[in-house]
Amino acid sequence: MNFNFLSPVSDSVLAHIQLQAKQALGRKLKIHSLQNGIPDLDDVQIAIIGVLENRNDINYLGEDFSLDEIRKTFYSLFPGSWRTEIADLGDINKGDSTEDTFFALKTILSILLTKNIIPIILGGSQDITYANYRAYDSVMPMVNIVNVDSKFDLGDSSKPIKNNSFIGKIILDQPYNLFNYSIIGYQTYFNPQEEIDLIEKLYFESYRLGEISKDITLVEPVMRDANIVSIDLNSVKASEVSQNQKHSPNGFDGKEICAIARYAGISNKVSSFGIYEYKPSKKDDNTSMLVAQIIWYFIEGVNFRVKDDDFNNENHYQKFITLVDSQELIFYKSVKTGRWWIEIPFLSKVNNKLKKHTLLPCMHQDYVNACNNTIPERWYKAFQKNSV
Template sequence: MNFNFLSPVSDLVVAHNELLSSQALGRKFKIHSLQNGMPDLDDVDIAIFGVLENRNDINYIGEEFQLDEIRKSLYGLFPGSWNTTIADLGDINKGESVEDTYFALKTAISILIKKKIIPIILGGTQDLTYANYRAYDNLMPMVNIVNVDSKFDLGDSTKPIKNNSFVGKVILDQPYNLFNYATIGYQTYFNSQEEIDLMDSLYFESYRLGQVSNDITIAEPVLRDANIVSIDLTSVKGSEVSLNQKYSPNGLDGKEICAISRYAGISNKVTSFGIYEYKPSKDDKITSMLVAQMIWYFIEGVNYRVNDDDFSEDRNYQKFITLVDSQELVFYKSNKTGRWWIEIPFLDEVNNKLKRHTLLPCMHQDYLDACNNKLPDRWYKAFQKNCV
């Protein structure tokens, strides 16, 4: 398999790994090293790789970075009772141009997903999410993206792509494959009113930091419906990270960002997971350990995936029907996991290419709200998108 654009994990990290306990996570990884070359991927379930691209940072001044500290922190953790095989494929270096890096990233993700391997991307700037999205062009007709971020990153799609404006390109560039875009943990004062209104008019989902911190479980149904999860480390509050990483006094705390990572892992639909905007600094231990723990929780989640959305057999679920303003709402509850879904009706007269989106993940609270004559917000937005 041609992965010649991936450079091996540094000798320093490989040597550090040899000194760890034989029970440590790094000792169980298949590692792309200078000495042993690219590992065989036949039985690999999850592949981690870095992308050392940050030239589209709006504040870029030529700085380089590497991911050694994250790897050291991750390798030193201990695995749970997992049954997944994990590989560390090394790094995609900066290409001649940013577009070259995008192409390499798109190619790597596409190859891995076709092999049923989940890529974990450790990034420079978050505009790499655009290349991640484009990797799905030939894989599936419609894609759901969840962005864990303090900003929407919509930007002006007519201008060159930057790390704060990649979503406009995702929405407007052909082919149009985006079905839903959701932002978790946005902070209102970092977003213009025009962007907030645009998110509403496109029926995209947005969850404010206060909502998420008040009840982290509201993120679970959104992540259960995602194909791509992209986390911007600037969504984490400044007190949780090292000097160069500090962005805002408010943000998600360590427990919340790890819970979100675990929800992403548990989701049966999530096929790629990226952590972006990593900025190393001299006192880097705390950020690298946080990123390592986020990866750990994502892998933990993948190990606890349960196929609970097969509603072809009655014994697998309970069905609940309720009326809201003469609109019949149909809910399903999995007997295996207790997770809930709501049916989205299809309009016969609409030429609809979203046949796979008949069931939308939701919460028990959505059912209780419907019983009190209140339409669930997620259902309303998905229904409106189906009408477009």
């Protein structure tokens, strides 16, 4: 397997493990070290990969960074009652160009995805998400991306890719594999009105910071439909992080961002998870601990995954039918978990990307609203997108 692009976890981090309790995570992970090489991945379900690339950051000034503090902090935490085997594959260093780094990451991710191993990517600039997306080209035909961010990152896609324009590249670059894009926690004053309008026009989903802070459970059905989750640490408010990481007085608090990570983990569809825009400083305790806890909660979520979307067996679900403006809406509720889905009808006359009835994750409240003659917004957007 082509893992030549990976450099091992540093000796100082490995030495730090020896100071930890026997039950700590650092003692339980399979770790890529200089001495032992790449660990055996046969039983591994989750693999951590660092990507030391930040040259596409619009504020890049030539600085390098390390993920050692995050690793030391994460290794010192205790696992939950987990059954997953976790590996730390080390870092991808900067290539001669950002394209080289992207190629290395895409190659490694394609291997991991084919082996059904979930990569957790720790990165510099968030445009690395583009390489993550491209790794799916040979794996699956259509991809859903959820971006936890204060900004849309659509940017000017006619210019070279940057960390504020990578979503524009994902939407417009061939092959067109993006089916749905959702943003969680955007802050209106950071986004041009034209971009907000474009997201609406494309029937993508956008959730303002206030909406999510008011009801964090809105995140769950969005994550249940995601393949790629990308978290921008700038979506976290300044009071929660260290000096270099501070971005805005408004944003998610530590509890909210960890809850979002757990929802991503619980989703049966999420097959890659990235945390980006990490900017270490001398006193980095807050940020490294927050990132370590985000990783912890994602893994915790993966351990609580339940296969509840088998709709071939009538004993596994309840079916509800309601009429809204003469439109028949069909809902399904899992007997096992109580989670809800709504059916998106197949339009036979349209050459769309979905060739069968598709079930869209939703909430119980969507069913209640439908009973009160209100079409769920997620259903409307998915229906319109399928009609294009």
